[in-house]
Amino acid sequence: MDKTVKLVFQDGLEIEGKSFGAYTSAAGEVVFNTALVGYNESLTDPSYKGQIMVMTAPMIGNYGVPDDKAMIESIETWMESNKIQVTGLVVSYYADDYSHWNAIQKLGAWLEIQNIPGIYGVDTRMITKKLRDQGSTLGKIVADTDVEFYNPDLDNLVDQVSCKEVIRYNEGADVKIVLVDCGVKNNIIRCFVDRGVEVVRVPWDYDYSTLEYDGLFISNGPGDPALCVPTINNIKESLKEDKPIFGICLGNQLVSLAAGASTFKLKYGHRSHNQPVQLVGTKKCFITSQNHGFAVDDSKLPEGFKTFFTNLNDGTCEGIRHESKPFFTVQFHPEAMGGPVDTEYLFDEFIEEVKKYKSANA
């Protein structure tokens, strides 16, 4: 019989449930994700560092977990990083029995190996309504020893998830992209490598101006973008040049901050696979995968920049682009994994801009 654990909120609410995964206590920001699939990808997305993820899909674990050690081209085949990044997992029904063609382990066993606690048998609908009404809040999963509440937005989490040295993928390709790793999801690297470019992955605070490259990419990542000061300062220098710049999620926020815009914390964030965004100036709408708690204030974008996409649910900024230079960034995740791939064309558009720049400056 599974042991009892509690989900405790900073406002005092305590919810009793059953333990799966590691029987241990952990604290973080409680956020909800409404995606129906993709728990392995979300759990290993470095953007979730410091967060306790509530999944509203009623059954979690039913398709198990694939081999998290399988690698292709030195990247985890089935995962978005080399480990589980969340602090804890909250689900309604945990399915211990699984069935899937490439699953090799139970979700609970995988969590336990990495000392991540899970709680099931709780009313995730009630919890989600609480978070929507009151906003994301600090919380903790408590096993047999209590822990202090922990606010991940006060920590420089990007430094904890970024690579520690320069890593090259597809070395020797004609087009070279510097990828600033703020907690990059593996599928972003796959999307570039599959398009035949070399990816030069550098730490979040690395001075990439010393490198030979043709285009710049700023990755997704955890925590408050305002804490990434070295990255913002490096991007400020890049904005003075004409080399193409692309960014995703945290990358959108960092380029916006470097350009002189500001960011703010959303009440409960966007974490789902069904967020509708409109391409500004058109009637086109795309359904996107999203996982963010901060947003760019596009009410006063700096000279030369305009809103690229807008969220059709709440009108928030979903990307910015420069009016004349090849700079564009998006708040959503065109690389998906999981979720819809409708906006993956943005990788092609960026690489086209890079090739144009490269031939014009040959």
Ligand SMILES: NC(=O)CC[C@H](N)C(=O)O
């Ligand atoms: N996925 C991300 O890159 C998240 C960006 C940032 N940490 C936010 O929560 O808004």
